[in-house]
Amino acid sequence: MGNRFIVIIICLVPLGLDARPISYSGGSTLMVLTDNMKDSVYYHYSPSYKYSIGIENINDKVFDNNYSYARFTYLLDRKNTEYSQRNLYFQSGISLKGLNNHFYGIHGDWETRRWFSGFGVKQVINKIKNYKEQYYQLGIAPYLGDYGDFHTWIMIKTKQNSLDNKWSTYPVLKFFKGNVLLEFGYNTDTEWDAHLMYRF
Amino acid sequence: MNRTFILLIMFTSFSWANNADDEMHLSHEGHLHEEMVDGEKLEVDPERFDRFVENLKNMQVAVVNVHGIVCDFCAQGIQRTFEKDINVKKIDVDLRNGKVLVAYAREENINFDDIKQKILINGQNAVGMKIIIL
Numbered sequence: 401m402g403n404r405f406i407v408i409i410i411c412l413v414p415l416g417l418d419a420r421p422i423s424y425s426g427g428s429t430l431m432v433l434t435d436n437m438k439d440s441v442y443y444h445y446s447p448s449y450k451y452s453i454g455i456e457n458i459n460d461k462v463f464d465n466n467y468s469y470a471r472f473t474y475l476l477d478r479k480n481t482e483y484s485q486r487n488l489y490f491q492s493g494i495s496l497k498g499l500n501n502h503f504y505g506i507h508g509d510w511e512t513r514r515w516f517s518g519f520g521v522k523q524v525i526n527k528i529k530n531y532k533e534q535y536y537q538l539g540i541a542p543y544l545g546d547y548g549d550f551h552t553w554i555m556i557k558t559k560q561n562s563l564d565n566k567w568s569t570y571p572v573l574k575f576f577k578g579n580v581l582l583e584f585g586y587n588t589d590t591e592w593d594a595h596l597m598y599r600f
Numbered sequence: 601m602n603r604t605f606i607l608l609i610m611f612t613s614f615s616w617a618n619n620a621d622d623e624m625h626l627s628h629e630g631h632l633h634e635e636m637v638d639g640e641k642l643e644v645d646p647e648r649f650d651r652f653v654e655n656l657k658n659m660q661v662a663v664v665n666v667h668g669i670v671c672d673f674c675a676q677g678i679q680r681t682f683e684k685d686i687n688v689k690k691i692d693v694d695l696r697n698g699k700v701l702v703a704y705a706r707e708e709n710i711n712f713d714d715i716k717q718k719i720l721i722n723g724q725n726a727v728g729m730k731i732i733i734l
Contacts, residue, residue, distance in 0.1 A: 424677025424722045449677075449723035480668025480725045482698060511670050513695070547675045547695040576672065599673060 421473040421489055421507060422452040423599055429454075432596045442471070450475045456493065467501075469493035476506070486510040491522070501526045505533075513544050516553060535559035539574070551576040557585060644699055652692050652701050653734055659689060661732045662710050664700040668724035669693065677722035685718070700726075706733070 423429050423446040433440040438461055444454025456469045471493040479486040488508045495501035505522030516539035523532050539555030553574035560567045570587030583595040644663055653661060669675060675693035682691040682702055690703035700719070704710055712729050719726040 424673070424680070426680075427677060449721060475723075478668075478723060480723075482667050483670075485668045485670045485674075485724075513670055544696065547672055547693050551672065578672070579676070599676070 421491060422446050422449060422475055425449050428600050430598045430600075434594050444471065444473070468496045469503075470496060484510065484512045491520075514541050515539070516541075516555065529563070531562045533559065533561040537572070539572070548578065644701070645694055645697060648692070648694055649701065652690065652703070656690065656703055656734055658706045659703050659734050660706055660708070660710065661734065662700075662702040662704065662715060663730045663732060664702065664715055664719070664726050665728040665730075666698050666700050666719055666724050666726050669695055669698050669700075671695075674722065674724060678719060678724065681718045681722055 421444070423444070425446060425448050428443065428445045429452075431440075431442040431444075433442070439459040440456060442454060442456035444452040446452040451472065451474045454471045454473075456471055457466070458468070459466050471491070473492070474490045475487060476490050477486075477488040486509070488506060490504070491507055492504040493502060503522050503524040505520060507518070507520040509516065509518035511517070516537070518537045519535065521532065521534045524530060535557060536559075537555055537557040539553045541551065541553050543552070545551045551574075553572075553576070555572040555574060556569065557572050558567055558569040568587050568589050570585055572583060572585040574581065574583045576582075579599050581595075581597040581599075583593075583597075585593040585595075653659075666678070669678070672695070675695050678693055678700055679691055682688045682700075687704055687708055688702055689705065690701075692701045693699075694701065702715070710729075710731055712726070715729060716726040
């Protein structure tokens with residue numbers, strides 16, 4: 401029961417496998433994430449490249465619970481160079497069922513066309529138990545495609561939460577072409593994760 | 601020897617500076633050279649550029665040097681923004697070299713500040729521009 405409780409709590413927060421949390425100005429993004437514990441559908445719209453607003457619906461497969469977050473993401477800092485981009489975001493979400501269920505945190509990344517690194521830290525407030533979650537991720541593109549090509553990323557991700565204090569590390573594969581991004585991650589605790597993103 | 605000859609031709613044919621209003625005329629018999637004599641790199645993929653201008657006549661191409669284009673999503677945003685501009689005849693993003701190619705009618709007055717703004721609203725930075733008369 402204890403482990404299941406912990407896993408369920410973890411699943412209250414989407415993994416956010418480093419898809420860009422803000423689109424270009426006027427862009428919309430639809431994200432679908434599923435694993436053995438939950439299904440998540442997240443839509444966000446970016447009036448500006450500096451922030452996005454959205455709604456996320458989460459279906460908890462274990463307790464058959466369904467709830468939604470109203471989400472807001474703000475670009476705190478961006479550094480563009482000739483071959484790289486670095487970002488720092490503030491992320492937040494408030495449950496539509498009540499203000500005492502919400503989360504906030506920061507997410508950062510630095511990437512070139514070859515390398516990717518990212519991290520995220522979140523504080524989750526809810527009626528059951530508050531906790532903190534963090535992750536770090538590194539990736540490399542095995543080849544460099546041109547605009548419009550099929551892109552592939554090989555990544556490794558490690559994450560931890562304050563509920564069980566265990567680090568979980570696992571590989572992530574990301575495929576990307578046109579408006580569609582698809583990610584797969586696997587570890588022995590959460591088994592398969594799949595994340596589909598469509599930008600329009 | 602050939603390199604010296606090419607460099608001399610480049611030196612006499614083109615002038616490259618950070619001035620946004622710089623213009624140069626391009627002979628389509630050859631490709632864009634990759635580096636100017638002063639060391640300034642143009643870095644436009646010659647094949648890509650030739651494909652881009654293949655059916656363009658009486659036009660001018662703004663080659664915009666952009667910082668922060670690291671993925672297709674960046675490129676898509678830029679492309680869509682420029683496609684909304686009725687004065688833009690054609691647009692291409694060279695992800696590999698961080699360049700945006702924008703074709704305008706020959707008589708169009710290309711405004712670098714407007715281009716910088718279009719790039720900026722997508723979260724990237726335009727840092728230089730070269731205008732090539734076709």
